[in-house]
Amino acid sequence: MAMMKWVLFIPELYYVLVAAVFFTLSLHRKSEPRRLYMWAVILSGVGVLVAVLSARLEGMIFFDAYRVDLYSQVFKLLLALGTFWVVLTCSELEGIDSRQHAEFYLFTFVCTLGMMMLVSSVELLTIYISVELSSYCLYLLVAMRRKADEYAETGIKYFMIGATASGFMVFGISYLFGITHTTYVADLIKVLPGMMTEPAAVVGLVLALSGFFFKQALFPFHIWAPDVYQGAANQVTAYIATASKMAAAAIVIRFVGFSGGESAVFIKLLIILSILSMTFGNLVAIIQKDIKRLLAYSSIAHAGYMMIGILSMTQRGFASAIYYALAYLIMNFSCFMVILKIADDGHNLKIKELAGLHKRSPLLAMTLMLGLFGLAGIPPTVGFTGKFLVFAAALEKGYLALVIIGMINATISLYYYLIVIKAAYLLEPVNPYPPVRVDKWTRSLAIFLVIAMVYVGIFPDQFVALTEAAARSLLI
Amino acid sequence: MTSMEMAHFPILTAILMSTVVGLIVIMFIPDGRNKLIKQVSLGFSGIGLIMCLWLYHAYNVQKGGLQFVERTLWVKSLGIYWFLGVDGINLPMLLLTAVVLFTGVLTMWELENRVKEFFAFMFLLVAGVYGVFMSMDLFWIFVWYDVSLFPMYPLIAIWGGTRKEYGGMKLTLYLLAGSVLILPGIIYLWAQGGAHTFDLFELARGGFTPQVQNIAFLMLYLGFGVLAGVWPFHTWSPVGHVAAPTAVSMIHAGVLMKLGAYGILRLGMTLCPEGLVYWSDLMALLATVGIVYGAFVGLAQTDLKYVIGYSSVSHMGIVGLGLSTMTVNGINGAVFQMFAHGVMTALFFSAVGYIYDKTHTKMIPELGGLSKTMPIASAFFIIAAFAGIGVPCMASFWAELLVFISAVQTYPVRGILAVLGLVVSALFMLRVVMNTFYGEKNEQWAHIPDVPMSLAAPRIILVGVIIFFGLFPRMILDVIQSAVIPFVSSL
Numbered sequence: 011m012a013m014m015k016w017v018l019f020i021p022e023l024y025y026v027l028v029a030a031v032f033f034t035l036s037l038h039r040k041s042e043p044r045r046l047y048m049w050a051v052i053l054s055g056v057g058v059l060v061a062v063l064s065a066r067l068e069g070m071i072f073f074d075a076y077r078v079d080l081y082s083q084v085f086k087l088l089l090a091l092g093t094f095w096v097v098l099t100c101s102e103l104e105g106i107d108s109r110q111h112a113e114f115y116l117f118t119f120v121c122t123l124g125m126m127m128l129v130s131s132v133e134l135l136t137i138y139i140s141v142e143l144s145s146y147c148l149y150l151l152v153a154m155r156r157k158a159d160e161y162a163e164t165g166i167k168y169f170m171i172g173a174t175a176s177g178f179m180v181f182g183i184s185y186l187f188g189i190t191h192t193t194y195v196a197d198l199i200k201v202l203p204g205m206m207t208e209p210a211a212v213v214g215l216v217l218a219l220s221g222f223f224f225k226q227a228l229f230p231f232h233i234w235a236p237d238v239y240q241g242a243a244n245q246v247t248a249y250i251a252t253a254s255k256m257a258a259a260a261i262v263i264r265f266v267g268f269s270g271g272e273s274a275v276f277i278k279l280l281i282i283l284s285i286l287s288m289t290f291g292n293l294v295a296i297i298q299k300d301i302k303r304l305l306a307y308s309s310i311a312h313a314g315y316m317m318i319g320i321l322s323m324t325q326r327g328f329a330s331a332i333y334y335a336l337a338y339l340i341m342n343f344s345c346f347m348v349i350l351k352i353a354d355d356g357h358n359l360k361i362k363e364l365a366g367l368h369k370r371s372p373l374l375a376m377t378l379m380l381g382l383f384g385l386a387g388i389p390p391t392v393g394f395t396g397k398f399l400v401f402a403a404a405l406e407k408g409y410l411a412l413v414i415i416g417m418i419n420a421t422i423s424l425y426y427y428l429i430v431i432k433a434a435y436l437l438e439p440v441n442p443y444p445p446v447r448v449d450k451w452t453r454s455l456a457i458f459l460v461i462a463m464v465y466v467g468i469f470p471d472q473f474v475a476l477t478e479a480a481a482r483s484l485l486i
Numbered sequence: 487m488t489s490m491e492m493a494h495f496p497i498l499t500a501i502l503m504s505t506v507v508g509l510i511v512i513m514f515i516p517d518g519r520n521k522l523i524k525q526v527s528l529g530f531s532g533i534g535l536i537m538c539l540w541l542y543h544a545y546n547v548q549k550g551g552l553q554f555v556e557r558t559l560w561v562k563s564l565g566i567y568w569f570l571g572v573d574g575i576n577l578p579m580l581l582l583t584a585v586v587l588f589t590g591v592l593t594m595w596e597l598e599n600r601v602k603e604f605f606a607f608m609f610l611l612v613a614g615v616y617g618v619f620m621s622m623d624l625f626w627i628f629v630w631y632d633v634s635l636f637p638m639y640p641l642i643a644i645w646g647g648t649r650k651e652y653g654g655m656k657l658t659l660y661l662l663a664g665s666v667l668i669l670p671g672i673i674y675l676w677a678q679g680g681a682h683t684f685d686l687f688e689l690a691r692g693g694f695t696p697q698v699q700n701i702a703f704l705m706l707y708l709g710f711g712v713l714a715g716v717w718p719f720h721t722w723s724p725v726g727h728v729a730a731p732t733a734v735s736m737i738h739a740g741v742l743m744k745l746g747a748y749g750i751l752r753l754g755m756t757l758c759p760e761g762l763v764y765w766s767d768l769m770a771l772l773a774t775v776g777i778v779y780g781a782f783v784g785l786a787q788t789d790l791k792y793v794i795g796y797s798s799v800s801h802m803g804i805v806g807l808g809l810s811t812m813t814v815n816g817i818n819g820a821v822f823q824m825f826a827h828g829v830m831t832a833l834f835f836s837a838v839g840y841i842y843d844k845t846h847t848k849m850i851p852e853l854g855g856l857s858k859t860m861p862i863a864s865a866f867f868i869i870a871a872f873a874g875i876g877v878p879c880m881a882s883f884w885a886e887l888l889v890f891i892s893a894v895q896t897y898p899v900r901g902i903l904a905v906l907g908l909v910v911s912a913l914f915m916l917r918v919v920m921n922t923f924y925g926e927k928n929e930q931w932a933h934i935p936d937v938p939m940s941l942a943a944p945r946i947i948l949v950g951v952i953i954f955f956g957l958f959p960r961m962i963l964d965v966i967q968s969a970v971i972p973f974v975s976s977l
Contacts, residue, residue, distance in 0.1 A: 394632070399564075421662050435644065436643055478563055
């Protein structure tokens with residue numbers, strides 16, 4: 011029986027093991043970057059397999075503080091997938107000193123481990139510990155960039171803001187504990203909806219949530235995002251923008267679900283945050299020149315779109331947010347993959363450096379175009395279907411004005427995505443850039459992403475069914 | 487929908503797939519094989535045209551209603567169906583699309599710059615157009631609608647002419663701004679209808695309260711109205727037409743603008759008949775302003791493409807006016823006008839395209855006397871101009887006649903104003919014809935050869951279509967009527 015319970019913990023145990031492997035490797039004074047890369051690819055690839063195999067597990071462990079169900083397993087799969095993809099693009103890890111490559115992989119895997127624990131945690135302190143585990147790894151990863159002096163501000167800023175957000179979160183959790191006398195989510199869900207008329211409950215929930223909004227980069231907890239996206243090594247940025255966003259979405263969905271939709275004040279607050287996040291992110295993104303900064307602001311806007319689904323507080327709403335998270339992972343990673351390959355010496359890419367991409371590498375240009383159209387919500391990509399589901403959930407609850415504002419924002423966002431597409435397809439480079447090296451891994455990954463973006467968008471049935479099943483297990 | 491009907495060959499999917507497969511095949515042809523790419527494009531557009539012609543022939547007018555239905559559940563939890571069908575309204579539109587695509591490919595036969603991408607984007611665009619016209623499910627209508635819009639940006643910005651980047655960006659943003667209202671409108675109706683189906687007819691059967699209809703109709707009308715060139719949302723249209731390359735102008739003015747009017751008819755008027763009654767006054771007003779305004783602004787233009795662009799605004803106003811009358815004649819005329827205007831504008835742009843390719847100008851004062859140096863090329867433009875004025879024996883004559891008869895009956899003042907607007911548009915068309923093709927011969931263009939046979943073919947097809955339906959209007963009106971009569975009686 012005791013053995014049976016450990017089976018539920020296998021994905022996490024696997025990543026502990028992988029982290030241990032890289033810890034050992036990091037003790038070597040001289041480790042060959044190429045060999046490290048191969049190991050990381052193989053191990054993270056197996057990680058995806060482990061996540062797939064354990065997708066159907068269900069049960070509770072660790073004195074009911076840890077819950078394994080379809081909801082958590084779906085997100086673990088997304089996390090494993092995101093990590094695998096990011097590791098796959100690390101063949102030229104020029105943004106980080108070659109002596110630190112082993113540490114880079116070590117912290118990446120530990121961070122994935124922390125986020126996997128986060129999506130399964132159903133007890134407030136466990137949640138807090140998981141958040142901190144993943145956050146500390148990210149602080150270190152961000153600060154690891156080569157030429158650390160230039161980007162020192164980034165690491166410090168991220169750490170300071172992160173620590174503040176954690177402070178808020180613990181404070182909020184203490185409120186929740188104070189009024190409900192429990193730290194178990196299962197009990198909170200029963201008690202809290204009845205208490206949502208109490209200001210203390212709303213304040214506690216909002217403060218606790220602000221810690222997660224920070225990770226999700228929702229307005230006004232977004233200020234770190236542009237600087238960190240710009241200042242971190244490209245691969246680290248890709249990791250923060252994809253895998254880490256999945257964990258943030260998972261925990262925000264779970265936490266918002268606590269209120270049970272009982273409090274009008276709470277929902278109004280979320281609506282306002284969602285609108286501000288979309289509008290602010292999109293408007294500021296228009297003037298960006300650095301593509302990583304542009305994607306940072308776009309991620310702020312996307313946190314807002316996802317919030318539309320979450321604040322509907324229905325099963326369909328949560329399911330649409332999960333689908334949106336999946337869509338966002340694929341689209342955003344597609345864009346980052348292209349950036350990583352073009353800036354293979356690890357510098358920060360300007361939009362105008364994309365000029366002539368359609369000649370330098372037609373495949374990458376197409377991947378980028380589809381990814382950006384997806385982010386803008388243009389069919390037949392997965393991004394459109396995600397927005398459609400989110401808006402459907404909101405309109406079912408009658409939030410017509412909110413949906414129209416969302417659509418207006420989608421149109422604004424199209425403008426700056428088109429500018430990037432224009433650079434890739436229209437502009438001719440002033441001085442010829444070197445051709446882009448596309449190895450066979452990258453090529454197959456790009457083809458896979460293109461097909462996935464279209465397939466998941468056009469044939470959403472089974473994915474919608476899966477996310478709805480996941481959302482159901484969330485509400486039980 | 488009996489099992490008998492379901493069992494037939496999925497001809498509609500096949501038409502749609504002729505573009506999607508064409509797109510994929512084109513993408514796998516190696517770069518530089520320009521000739522092959524053009525031949526493949528022509529082949530696939532020809533297959534589509536043949537299937538559309540067969541469909542037109544096989545459609546049972548006596549029986550009417552929705553035929554060649556394909557319906558399968560697509561997304562269970564939302565009630566999205568893969569639901570295709572044709573009736574008297576979308577059948578002419580499918581034919582129009584096929585004709586314009588086929589002639590458009592022929593018109594671009596001399597393209598040399600980035601050929602592969604051009605035809606790939608063009609096929610993607612047309613896949614969207616076909617999809618909108620044949621889908622009967624709100625989700626898919628919207629998906630195909632957007633698919634037909636976004637390729638416009640690269641098509642204009644890469645291969646376009648005057649101020650192409652500005653024109654492309656303006657057009658794309660305007661049209662997608664239209665979807666800002668369409669998408670919420672669609673989902674709003676879905677939610678109000680019980681959130682279980684996107685099937686157009688199932689929703690229409692369920693019915694909505696007048697208040698819901700008023701809101702939803704306005705959203706759909708304004709949203710689709712942007713694409714239909716409804717005044718005052720038309721400003722993207724002349725700029726976009728001017729910037730676009732020839733075949734794209736043809737498809738865009740010929741087919742894409744019809745998507746907007748079709749959307750108003752198919753979605754707005756079918757789902758919200760009471761909303762239509764409530765807003766019909768506004769519709770008629772905006773349409774009349776469009777007709778008159780387009781004609782007067784057209785009078786002042788010196789650029790051939792701008793002239794056509796504003797005449798399109800004016801002609802699309804006639805479609806809007808016909809729809810707003812809510813009578814059999816009015817809607818018949820509106821649908822006929824959509825078809826006739828589509829073919830006519832395609833001919834217009836095709837004719838101007840040749841002149842521009844050879845002279846590198848489309849400014850009227852710089853041309854002049856062209857009928858002496860290239861009589862055939864001039865003939866095409868002049869025929870199109872006559873069609874635009876509504877000369878008898880041209881398809882648009884019947885369409886405009888039907889619309890104006892019912893418009894004067896329903897809205898006397900606005901109807902008469904619209905007829906006067908048409909007179910002005912006749913004036914400006916004739917003025918353009920006079921200044922461009924007659925009068926002093928400009929020696930600068932004397933050496934230019936006339937249209938060779940190979941390039942004349944697409945224009946001849948278009949002229950043939952205009953005159954054929956001008957002489958035999960019942961060939962199309964019977965089809966349209968079979969759908970419009972039951973539709974109007976259900977209002």
